[in-house]
Amino acid sequence: MTGQGNTAVGRPRSFDTDEALHQAMxxxxxxxxEGASLTDLTGAMGITKTSMYAAFGNKEQLFRKALERYTDGPAAYGLRALEEPTARAVAAAFLNGSVRTTTQPDCPAGCLGVQGALAAGEAGTPAHEVLAEWRNVAGRRLEERFRRAAEEGDLPPGASARRLALYVMTVAFGIxxxxxxxxGRADLQEVADAAMDAWPA
Amino acid sequence: MTGQGNTAVGRPRSFDTDEALHQAMxxxxxxxxEGASLTDLTGAMGITKTSMYAAFGNKEQLFRKALERYTDGPAAYGLRALEEPTARAVAAAFLNGSVRTTTQPDCPAGCLGVQGALAAGEAGTPAHEVLAEWRNVAGRRLEERFRRAAEEGDLPPGASARRLALYVMTVAFGIxxxxxxxxGRADLQEVADAAMDAWPA
DNA sequence: CGAGTTCAGTACCGAACGGTACTTAACTCT
DNA sequence: AGAGTTAAGTACCGTTCGGTACTGAACTCG
Incomplete structure (x- = not known):
């Protein structure tokens, strides 16, 4: 029950945890x-190992927090896409967002949720599982949105919400x-457009 | 100019290099x-580090040879697909092959060419680049095949061989x-089938 | 001004990393 | 049998890994 009020007691933190977490991400x-060593991480964060452990726990917890930040930041297009008015618009917005984020000039190429730990040794297994679940959750959200679309008559009677969600997620991961x-971005946007040619009705 | 005839001089190798390479793969x-340590590798290969270095060079060269073996073995469906009579059949065979190989029960899930080093630190950069090139070569092969199909009138006039190849490769990587x-395999086969709905004409 | 509390930095921990020198074993050829 | 050649095994190299005691420094409160 440690109070988390803004009454600061003790030596104040001399770095911005948000900015440090962004660099770690x-x-x-x-x-x-597994390819990111603590030296790489703390070097980019501009802090020492002790500060990192005090602020974030350990490497695995730092990764989880970095993933949360990724979800709310670069990957926010995922949730936004769900708000599009039609199922087709949802799918297109999702794919377009994935193209834009994975080819952002001032960020690493690709997707943290895909390449963060797609294969891993023993030390990376927790991260591997966290990311697999992260991807599955995204797929489930999309599936629920498509199921709602089907109920609203926004999809042809034969269409399977699960199958469509799996298809869109798969293309996004491939991107x-x-x-x-x-x-490059132009090529991948063409791929996203081509993928929409498979959309029903 | 060391002769490579079958006249064996010196102590004969006591393990099967092919089988050892298979285990390393x-x-x-x-x-x-990066997630595979020499201890993991040599343990699975059933040999010591010295034997591995003598037979394969070092970790990076072992990886390159394991990738060649992967290309000729589990990923052989790629070249086979090119021999299908029509562009559509090529694409379908490629996707079906990727589904089968990435979900083989007695092999790791996924594709070595994708998850071997999708993201990597400094130590894994050579492997990362080798795999990126491996994927690009596969895409180029597919593109050439589709270009030939276009010349043969096997594709509609407006179709772009490059775009189609990129699309098929992207879906395969997503799978x-x-x-x-x-x-699972059944779900991914449905995705492969759905992806073919985008095929032109 | 202490007293209490929290953060930063140095210096270090044992373990595992990729890679190698060196000895011993197993083979062919003369 | 002995020389020459190659592989196997042990024991070790320096470095880096993730993680932590411990010492000071910086702050709030009484």
């Missing part, structure tokens, strides 16, 4: 969980892989 | 380049990501 994004390999 | 496939996250 960028390192994880570029190098992956992330291509971006990580250096494929 | 499986470890890289499951754990990625690999989904498989790495535990999505």
């Amino acid at each position: 960028l390192v994880f994004w570029k190098q992956g969980y 992330a892989v291509q971006a990580a390999g250096g494929i | 499986l470890v890289f496939w499951k754990q990625g380049y 690999a990501v989904q498989a790495a996250g535990g999505i």
